[in-house]
Amino acid sequence: MSIVSRKKYGFSLIELMVAVSLFLGLSVLVFGFFRYGTRAFFTANQKHGMQMDALRTIESLQMELKRSARASVYPESGPSRSMIVEGQTVQRDVISFATLKDFRDISSSENYDPTTGAPLWNRYWVYYATKEEEGRMVRLKVDPDPAPEAPVPLPQSDFERLYYDNPSSNTFEGQNPPYVVLAKNVYDFRVTGVEGAFFISLKLKEKHQKETVEAGERRPYDYYEIDLSIRPENSFPNDL
Numbered sequence: 001m002s003i004v005s006r007k008k009y010g011f012s013l014i015e016l017m018v019a020v021s022l023f024l025g026l027s028v029l030v031f032g033f034f035r036y037g038t039r040a041f042f043t044a045n046q047k048h049g050m051q052m053d054a055l056r057t058i059e060s061l062q063m064e065l066k067r068s069a070r071a072s073v074y075p076e077s078g079p080s081r082s083m084i085v086e087g088q089t090v091q092r093d094v095i096s097f098a099t100l101k102d103f104r105d106i107s108s109s110e111n112y113d114p115t116t117g118a119p120l121w122n123r124y125w126v127y128y129a130t131k132e133e134e135g136r137m138v139r140l141k142v143d144p145d146p147a148p149e150a151p152v153p154l155p156q157s158d159f160e161r162l163y164y165d166n167p168s169s170n171t172f173e174g175q176n177p178p179y180v181v182l183a184k185n186v187y188d189f190r191v192t193g194v195e196g197a198f199f200i201s202l203k204l205k206e207k208h209q210k211e212t213v214e215a216g217e218r219r220p221y222d223y224y225e226i227d228l229s230i231r232p233e234n235s236f237p238n239d240l
Helices: 013-066
Strands: 074-076 082-085 088-091 094-099 123-129 135-142 179-194 197-205 223-230
Touching (some): 013 094, 013 135, 013 179
Antiparallel strands (some): 082 088, 135 179, 179 197
């Protein structure tokens, strides 16, 4: 009867070092992919949020201004609304215009003349970009009492109290008009009148810089820009 002897051997130091090196290399690779994926997801989230802010602002402005009358529109632009941001001159314009409290309620004598069906302008919207370094896009609702009914601009004395950087400081007829912040990180907002229409340009800038690519090198900020022309359609020929 023969007895077979089995000897057990452990890993040599070299084998152990190779195994540990492979494990560490694999861990670094997995961590690198995870970090890249997390960064990509975060960047995509930021871009998506910026795009949604811009689209929300433009869609709201387009819908309301399109239903207004040209004679009631008052833009505030030029040097008084310009500022320097990181060495660049940008605009933070203001635009106000007449509208109705409810365009859909055609049977309401508050919104439409019972005889002619003409709109009785009873509300103003004010859109403006604040002059903070990281601007905000604000929409302000103003309901005059009594309503003007005619498509006329807001009186200058009232208008100039309706676009403060702190929206809570705006006043109209002794009250603080309700407002909504439509977008943050506003870099540039321009309003230009062109042949009966208004050219609107809105540019947003990503708040945070991307990570360093190489020592001393940084990628530029991300921007999102929308340009469009809007014509107030409730305008008579002599309003254009």
